[in-house]
Amino acid sequence: MNDNYLWDRSGEPDLDVQKLEEILGTxxxxxRPLEIPNDVRLRAGRPFFTKLAIAAAIGLVAIASGLWVNFNRHRTVPAVATTRDSQIDQKRNAPAPQIAPNDNASQLAVVKGTTPTNIQKRHREPARTLVAQNKSRDTAIRQSTLTPQELAEKEQVLLALRLVSxxxxxxxxxxQGLPQPNIIRNQHKIG
Amino acid sequence: MLEAEATANMLLMTQPFSAPKIEEQPVEVMLVKAVLDGERDRFARLYEMYAPLVHGILLARVPRDEVDDLVQDIFLHALKKLHTLRDPRAFAPWIAMIARNRAMDFYRSSRETVEVTEQMAIARSPNRTAKEILDLIRQLPDAYRETLVLRFVEGMTGPEIAARTGLTPASVRVNLHRGMKLLRERMGIVSEPPAVAGG
Incomplete structure (x- = not known):
């Protein structure tokens, strides 16, 4: 039996197969035309719930990315403050306090002039004198942790997140069936 | 900007992170999308393209008199449920599955009629009619009869059957080969002996 002819009608014709094609082809x-009743309604595209689920998932990814970037940015500040505190203590010949890396209250206690009433206020923002004195060092240290390529990649990610939004x-x-705007908001940010 | 756009698309999971490619979409993809966008008339084209497939699948399972009406019903059902189709490229295997399910429902509801058909004695006549041969095919295992009907009745080739049913070409080829062998036995056709390597 010629299998090729049965498969795709190539090669030498198989007589039995040809006979079956002729008989069964009848x-x-x-x-015949398809009659579509007028009351048949179409539902367009994906259900709204699916789009909402996708949008929510993407939103979560965007939020998580933003938090990660924010976390990395704040992580460098306490390390610098701790280093500077140690140096101040050594100059004053005072015993260096045991400062936990993220314990803002104890760090502020070392700074001269800090009163209990001001601790809560200054808890929200680091001591200005300390930051002011070390600003250039802080910036230098922070910038030195990211290479130019990493900075560029970071910019790309932020840009991509804006596009996602x-x-x-x-x-x-x-x-929602609302008219689509022709202009993208914050175009200057997207570039 | 292009790179950021690609990154955004990756985050949106709309396409893999690669250089943008312009690919031609298969016809059925464009038609399905057009119908979902509200162009109902485009569905007629899908009907024209895949009605033979549905007809063949039904013919392998239900009485001939019922096939034409069932084809219409299946396509109307597909039109109403088109929004549930996740991948427009899978329209053919999707509607094939609907046709098989509908045939199964019909078989359950009219079992008596089908049983009478199967019990008909088919004489070993050299000039069998199309209906007799079709009844012989219907007695074969499910995988073989559908493939044989699509091949001989609807005139599809093996690659076409594979593309439209979602089966692999290898599976279709095996089904055709084995189905044909069984059909020959049922019809009393003696197959040619395999060629012997001479020496």
């Missing part, structure tokens, strides 16, 4: 589908807005507007 039963072939005869085109714009696309989410568009998708939301489309799913």
């Amino acid at each position: 039963l072939r589908y005869q085109p 714009a696309k989410l807005n568009l998708a939301q507007r489309k799913s």
Whole structure:
């Protein structure tokens, strides 16, 4: 038996197969128009719930990315303050306090002139004198941790996140049937 | 800007992180999207393309008299449920599955009729009619009969059957080969002996 002819009608024809094609071909589908009743309604695209779920997932990713970037930025500040505190203590020949890396209250206690009433206020922001004195060092240390390539990649990620936000807005507007705006907001940020 | 756009698309999981490629979409993809966007008339084209497939799948399972009406019902059902199709490229295997399920429902509801058909004695006549041969095919295992009907009745080739049913070409080829062998036995056709390597 010629299997190739049975497979794709190539090669030498198989007589039995040809005979079956001829006989059974009389039963072939005869085109007839499809009658669509007027009351048949179409549901467009993906259900709104699916789009919402996708948008929520993307939003979570964007928030997590933002938090990660923020966390990395703040992580460098306490390390610098701790180093500077140690240096001040050594100059004054005072015993260096045991400062936990993220314990802002104990760090502030070392700074001269700190009163209990001011601790809570200054807890929100680091001691200005300390930051002011070490600003250039702080910036230098922070910038030195990121190479130019990493800085560029960071910019790309932030840019991508802004694009994601714009696309989410568009998708939301489309799913709600609102007219789509021609202008993308914050275009200067997107570039 | 392009790189940021690609990154954004990756985050949105709309396409893999690679250089943007312009690919031609298969016809059924464009048609499905057009129908979902509200262009109902485009569905007629999908119907024209895949009605033979549905007809063949049904013909392998249900009485001939019921096939034409069932084809219409299946496509109307597909039109209403088109929004549930996740991948427009899978339209053909999707509607094939609907057709098989509908045939199964019909078989359950009209079992008596089908049983009578299967019990018909088919004489070993050299000039069998199309209906008799079709009844012989219907007695074969499910995988073989559908493939044989699509091949002989609807005139599809093996690669076409594979593309439309979602089966692998290898599976279709095996089904055709084994199905044909069984059909020959049922019809009393003696197959040619395999060629012997001479020496």
